[in-house]
Amino acid sequence: MAPSISIGTAAPSSSAGVNKKSAAGVDEAELLRRRNAELEREVAALRLELGAARRRAETAEEAEERLCEQLGDAEVEALELARAYQAQVQALAAELAAARGARADR
Template sequence: MAEVEEVLRRRNEELERELKRSLEREEKIKMELQKTWERLRVAEDAEERLCSQLGELEAEGVDQARAYRERLVTLMEQLSVAQKIIESVSVKTS
């Protein structure tokens, strides 16, 4: 009977050690999961900021392109007027 109790006692101690190791692993995994979750949240926040900045840069680029086009059209109109004036003067002096 004492042998059976000794075997059961040893088995119980072994199971308790395994349980303790398992709980420690579980806690470690929970901590790693929490850290990973936090990194993911930070990455998502950064992604949102980058997307917002990209949108602002795109809008700025469109505005600059429109302004450039307007300036180009104005210069072309001025050049056209200047050419007409030159042609007009050339015809009058000929």
């Protein structure tokens, strides 16, 4: 005769299985609540950081606009000075030519 093999299954008692599942579910839910609260704090911190970065960017843009305006004013002033200097040099050159011409006539 061949030996017989029996496979037995252990059936957990109904109250022990439910308690373990509900305890595991409560622990998992608590873990998820904690993780969610942690993530919400991180999001709040990132929003504050983003707001600060936006304010810095706006300040930098305003400063850039002021610098561009000042540069434009400086360029206009430099051009006016260069034209005035060139006119003065031309006037002096004409005066020198006139003086040399009067000297040559003697």
